[in-house]
Amino acid sequence: MKKLWIFLVVASLLISCNTGNNERVLSEANGRINNLLIVMKNSEWQGEIGDELRKIIAEPVLGLPQPEAQFEVSQVPLENFGSMFKSSRSILQIGIADKNSFKTATDVYASPQKIIAITGKNKEELIHQIQENSATIISEFKNSDLRAVRRKILKEYWKPSTIETFNKQGYSLKIPRNYSKVEDTGDFVWYRYHLFGGNSMELISYTVPITSEDDENGNNIVVIRDAIGEKYIPGEIEGSYMITEEAYTPHIFEVTLDGKKAFETRGKWEIKGVFMAGPFLSYTVVDKANNRLVIVEGFTYAPSINKRDYMFELEAILKTLKIN
Structure with missing residues (x-):
């Protein structure tokens, strides 16, 4: 019964x-x-x-x-x-x-x-x-x-048409209004949400041309990521910049995003030469029609506290990616 x-x-x-x-x-x-x-x-x-x-x-x-x-x-x-x-x-x-x-x-x-x-x-x-x-x-x-x-x-978010990089590169992401602009060059965009005590959640995005089968197959994700970190994301001391943590191999999975082949990468970032690190999540989308990779990434700096829910929020934002 x-x-x-x-x-x-x-x-x-x-x-x-x-x-x-x-x-x-x-x-x-x-x-x-x-x-x-x-x-x-x-x-x-x-x-x-x-x-x-x-x-x-x-x-x-x-x-x-x-x-x-x-x-x-x-x-x-x-x-x-x-x-x-x-x-x-x-x-x-x-x-x-x-x-x-x-x-x-x-x-x-x-x-x-x-x-x-x-x-x-x-x-x-x-x-x-x-x-x-x-x-x-x-x-x-x-x-x-x-x-x-x-x-x-996402009740309120920055209109993609107001973000130069999205306009120039022909794609968009819904970034909440409580994130503030750090940089928007037309080739690279960076927004930040300030948490308590100097902690933060960060969003970056950029495109790179497809130059080889390794690019299309997700074999150059770390190399590309580190090159962008050196160019755009400096550390606090001269010559320091963001890289993928060398002691931790990221987890990479093939997924679909915006109807296209993509690679989800979960790993840890660090600042070369500075004791500063945290988790990151990126999506590398193979945009064959435009012979390029469209990359969106979120990372968190929040030492000594749990970061699961912060990364989950960043994932929710990254998955709003739309390529024109």
Whole structure:
């Protein structure tokens, strides 16, 4: 009977997402980005099923100086899943029921909200469902949070037409109005958001011509990045400038951005000759039509504090790239 009850709760949750959605007025979802509420039995959370979930959701974010998990996690049993919890931004509901199922739903109890419901006929099949859908679990919650961040920070942004580099080079990025211009040469643009205590979030962008297959295949990303750092991003002392940290090999993945082949690079930057460093995230887009690479990058200077959420905000901005 308990299994049937769990399945009916999940089914009604998913049905509610698809009926009368346009007519309902939803409250605003609560909870910070990269926070995940897991609804499942305490005994299952503390056992093998919970262990399998933790392997996925506690995976550290790549490219950060200190390990930080992808999500901050809270767990409640189904009987305590009341109205306060139902307004959470990201909800993962897990349980044993009469069938194997993996379902996603959007804006069920609040907005913006993403809910994933997973059921299995027994412990082994439930674990298999979690393993089989691990990449989807991460991408669904991450993409939902990225949309929520953009909705919040891009209510006001600098019109791309007011930025010389974007006009001259024929592409654009939505940069929030609370970022201030550091440099805009027509070939290189740099904006900064001042955090507390001298910390900052930085956005830079530029283009370079494609000169070889290595450029197109992402083999020269670090070389190009270091050349730009030497030319445009000086350090505090004479002769110092930004480079890719030599002791840490960046993680590079082929992705798609603005419908084009691109490379996502996550790594660490440092100032050559100065004790100053932090994480960076860049996207190198292969713009074959114009025989060039379009590069957008965000990096953070915030020593001694967690930087996951800062880098996540920068990712949300970088993914607004549009090439004319």
